Amino acid sequence: MSYILLIAAVLGLLNTYPLLVSEDLVFRSKAATMENSVSVMVSALGDLEGLTEENVTAAMTLAESTDLSRILVTDAAGRVLYDTRESDGAVGDYVLYTEVVQALSGNDAFTCSYRGGAFRSRAASPVLYQNRIIGAVYAYEYDVEQAALLRGFQSNIRNLSIMVGVLVLAVSFVLSRALTKKIGELLSAIRQVRAGAYSHRAAIRGHDEIALIGEEFNSLTDRLQKTEDVRRRFVSDASHELKTPLAAIRLLTDSILQTENIDPATTREFVADIGQEAERLSRISEDLLRLTRLDSGVLPPPLEVDVGPVLERVLRMMELVAEARQVALHCEEMEPCSVMATRDELHQVIYNLVDNAVKYSHDGGQVWVSLRREEDRWAVLTVADNGVGIPEEDLPRIFRRFYRVDKARSRAAGGTGLGLSIVQDTVKNRGGSVEAANRPGGGAVFTVRWPLAAEKGGRP
Ligand code: ADP
Numbered sequence: 001m002s003y004i005l006l007i008a009a010v011l012g013l014l015n016t017y018p019l020l021v022s023e024d025l026v027f028r029s030k031a032a033t034m035e036n037s038v039s040v041m042v043s044a045l046g047d048l049e050g051l052t053e054e055n056v057t058a059a060m061t062l063a064e065s066t067d068l069s070r071i072l073v074t075d076a077a078g079r080v081l082y083d084t085r086e087s088d089g090a091v092g093d094y095v096l097y098t099e100v101v102q103a104l105s106g107n108d109a110f111t112c113s114y115r116g117g118a119f120r121s122r123a124a125s126p127v128l129y130q131n132r133i134i135g136a137v138y139a140y141e142y143d144v145e146q147a148a149l150l151r152g153f154q155s156n157i158r159n160l161s162i163m164v165g166v167l168v169l170a171v172s173f174v175l176s177r178a179l180t181k182k183i184g185e186l187l188s189a190i191r192q193v194r195a196g197a198y199s200h201r202a203a204i205r206g207h208d209e210i211a212l213i214g215e216e217f218n219s220l221t222d223r224l225q226k227t228e229d230v231r232r233r234f235v236s237d238a239s240h241e242l243k244t245p246l247a248a249i250r251l252l253t254d255s256i257l258q259t260e261n262i263d264p265a266t267t268r269e270f271v272a273d274i275g276q277e278a279e280r281l282s283r284i285s286e287d288l289l290r291l292t293r294l295d296s297g298v299l300p301p302p303l304e305v306d307v308g309p310v311l312e313r314v315l316r317m318m319e320l321v322a323e324a325r326q327v328a329l330h331c332e333e334m335e336p337c338s339v340m341a342t343r344d345e346l347h348q349v350i351y352n353l354v355d356n357a358v359k360y361s362h363d364g365g366q367v368w369v370s371l372r373r374e375e376d377r378w379a380v381l382t383v384a385d386n387g388v389g390i391p392e393e394d395l396p397r398i399f400r401r402f403y404r405v406d407k408a409r410s411r412a413a414g415g416t417g418l419g420l421s422i423v424q425d426t427v428k429n430r431g432g433s434v435e436a437a438n439r440p441g442g443g444a445v446f447t448v449r450w451p452l453a454a455e456k457g458g459r460p
Contacts (some may be wrong), residue, residue, distance in 0.1 A: 003168075003172055003327055004168065004169065004172055007164070007165070007168045008165070011161040011164060011165060014157060014161060015154075015158060015161055018153075018157065018440055019150070019153070019154055019157075022150055022153065023114055023150065026112075026119060026146055026150070027112045027119075030119060030121045030141070030143075031112065031121075031123075034068075034110060034123040034139055034141060035110060035123055035125075036110065036382060037067070037123075038069060038108075038123045038124070038125045038137050038139050039125060040063055041060065041063045041064065041071070041073075041137045041139075042125050042126075042127050042137050044059045044060070044062065044063035044125060045059050045060075045073065045127045045135070045137065046128065047059075048127065048129065049132075049137075050129070050134060051075050051081055051127065051134050051135040052075065052081065053081045053082065053091065056064055056081045056082045056135075057081075057082055058359055060073065060082050064084065067141065068084075068139045068140065068141050069140050069141050069142040070083070070084050070085050070139070070140040071083075071084045071137070071138070071139050071140075072084075072090065072095060072100070072137070072138040072139075072140075072459050073127075073135060073136070073137050073138075073394070074095060074104070074135050074136050074138070074422055075102060075134065075135045076104065076133055076135055077094070077132055078095055078096065078100060078101070078104060078136075078348060079092065079093070079094050080093050080094070080095055081135070082093060083441070093340070095138070097122070097124070097138060097427050098111075099122050099124035099138055100124050100125065100138050101110065101134050103124035103125060103126045103136035103137070103138070104133060104135075104136050105126075106124075106126055106133060107117070107126070108121065108122075108123075108124070108125045109122075109124045110122070110123045110149050111123075114147065114150070115241055117144060117147050117148070117151060118142055118143060118144045118147045118410070119140045119141075119142075119143040119147050120140070120141070120142055120143075121140070121143070122138070122140050122141075123138075124136055124137065124138040124139070125137055125424045129133060131459075136200075148191060160254050167192075178435075179210070182205070182206075182210045183210065185202065185203060186202050186210065186213065186214055186217065186248055187210045189201065189202035189203075189214075189217065190202075190217065193221050193224070198221060198224055198225040198228055198366050199225065200221070201218045201221060202214040202218055204218070206218075214440065220252050234401055234402075237401060237402040238288060239400070241284055241416070241417070242281065242284060242285075242403060245277040245278070245280045245284075246277075246281070246283045246359045248273070249274050249277045249278065251411075252270045252271075252273050252274050252277075253274065255270060256271075280414070280416075283364065283414070283416055284416045284418070287416050287418035287419070287422060288418070290348075290418075291415065291418060291421060291422060291425065292402070293438050294422065294425040294426060294429060295425070297429075298394050299429055299430075300342050302340040302341050302342065302430065303336045303340070303341075303342060303343075304339075304340060304453040305338060305339060305340075305341055305342065305343050305346055305453075306336065306337070306338050307337045307338070307339060307346060307371055307381070307450075308336060308337070308371065308448050310343060310346045310350060311331075311334065311346050311350055311369065311371055311381070312331075312334075312421075313347070314347060314351050314354055315329055315331060315354065315369065316348045317351070318351075318354050318355065318358060321358055322358050322367065323354075323364075324364055325337050325358060325361065326364045327358050327361045327363075327364070327365050327366070327367055328365075328366050328367070329354075329358075329367050329369070330366065330367065330368045330369065331369050331370070332368050332370040333370040333371065333372055334370070334371045335372050335373050336373055337371060337372075337373055337379035337450075337452060338379075338452065338453040339379050339430070339432075339450040339451065339452060339453050340430060340451070341430045341450065345426050345430070348422065348423075348426060349381075349423050349426055349448060350381065350383075351425050352419040352420070353381075353383040353420060353423060354367065354369065354383055355382050355419070356415075356419060356420070357384070357385040357387070357444070357446075357448075358385075359410075359413040359415065360387040360388050360394075360413075360444065361385045361386070361387035361388075361443075362386075362387055362388070365385060365386050365387050365443075366385065366386050367383070367385045368380070368383075368384045369381075369383050369384075370380075370382050373448070373452065376452070377451065377452060378450065378451060378452060379380055379435045379449070379450045379452050380447060380448070380449050380451045381447070381448040382445060382446065382447050382448075382451075383445070383446045384439055384443065384444070384445035384446075385439075385443040386439065386442050386443035387407075387442075387443045387444065388409075388443075388444075389439070389442055389443050389444050390405060390436060390438060390444050391405060392438070395437070395438075398420055399420045399421055399423075399424045399434070399436070400421065401417070401418055401421045402416075402417040402418065403417060404417045420434075423448070427448055427449075427450065430450060430451070431450075431451050432448060432449050432450040432451060433448070433449050434446065434447070434448045434449075435447045
């Protein structure tokens with residue numbers, strides 16, 4: 001609509017302004033020629049002492065201009081002495097034309113108008129004898145030729161405007177129909193996705209901006225669908241993980257309650273099992289809470305933390321557990337590295353990795369830990385073992401929530417399947433990364449990279 005209104009305004013201007021300008025040009029040229037003719041006649045009469053019908057007629061026969069439609073000569077009172085109109089002439093009558101009145105009061109007068117397909121021009125001037133007004137000459141011209149030219153010009157512009165107008169209307173209609181149709185389709189796709197149909201995609205045609213928006217919308221919906229899938233899987237996995245220990249607790253309590261004359265030793269055993277399952281439940285809920293906190297994106301403010309002491313503390317803590325399994329813990333290298341994080345986060349990451357290395361080692365196995373600086377940019381922690389290793393096809397999946405290669409082994413070792421997800425999310429939140437691989441000699445190796453904290457010298 002606004003486009004059409006704009007074009008209409010332009011066409012309106014095109015139909016009026018040039019015509020007004022050409023009309024004005026004609027008026028000016030008329031004024032010049034008529035004033036000239038009138039002054040020629042005035043000077044022819046200027047020699048006469050007084051104006052009479054006879055001497056005026058005699059003087060005018062020589063001076064009158066044939067281009068004019070009518071010429072009147074009046075005396076000082078406005079009585080017509082000479083009129084070029086033959087039939088119905090005004091000789092002897094008094095004329096009160098504005099121009100004549102103006103001329104008799106001593107001024108030249110000129111008016112021109114364009115009406116009814118003709119230019120009508122009137123000019124009058126006083127006739128003076130020794131500075132005395134003795135009469136006036138009045139000329140009138142009725143010109144249809146120039147008017148016809150102007151009319152032709154006018155109708156050409158009008159026809160052109162009509163053509164342009166029709167074309168603009170048609171093009172606007174077609175374009176706006178096509179545009180509204182595309183936007184309508186996109187809107188309906190957006191509404192369907194909003195209503196929950198995440199698999200719905202917008203149909204894309206052409207390469208215009210609407211198609212671009214459609215593509216962006218589709219990729220947004222892809223992400224939404226993936227997030228939704230992950231969320232659904234997480235909720236179903238989490239409820240499944242919580243259901244298993246709860247079902248075990250249920251079974252154990254039922255057994256105690258329903259077995260008559262149960263001996264105290266069996267009861268103690270069952271209660272101990274219940275305790276273990278409860279502990280498992282609390283571990284899972286703790287891990288879930290930790291993940292939820294990581295997902296929320298609200299991080300505690302980072303501090304410059306020296307990784308070495310945290311690593312030493314974890315190794316000391318793990319020594320007893322490792323000893324029990326006859327696993328040997330080796331700290332190969334420990335370069336001083338500071339990273340921007342919190343002590344708890346570092347502890348959690350190192351603990352989870354070392355705990356896994358011990359858990360998935362064979363009895364009597366070995367675990368190697370090292371902390372190095374890389375390219376003066378990264379603090380690199382590696383935790384390697386010569387344990388069971390990870391099947392190649394499972395490597396990309398082990399960081400997923402609740403993913404476990406060997407469910408039975410993980411459960412037996414008290415695993416929740418969330419440890420590596422927590423490691424990955426924690427490290428990523430501080431701009432780092434974690435990778436898993438298999439050692440050539442058997443066993444797994446995990447490598448964590450944190451950006452080094454900027455040291456006081458300015459270099460990171
Ligand atoms: P879990 O609580 O089961 O240990 P994690 O998320 O810590 O869960 O680990 C996921 C899975 O990755 C484990 O179940 C295990 O199969 C595998 N895994 C992790 N660390 C090791 C390792 N050092 N050696 C072999 N397999 C490992």
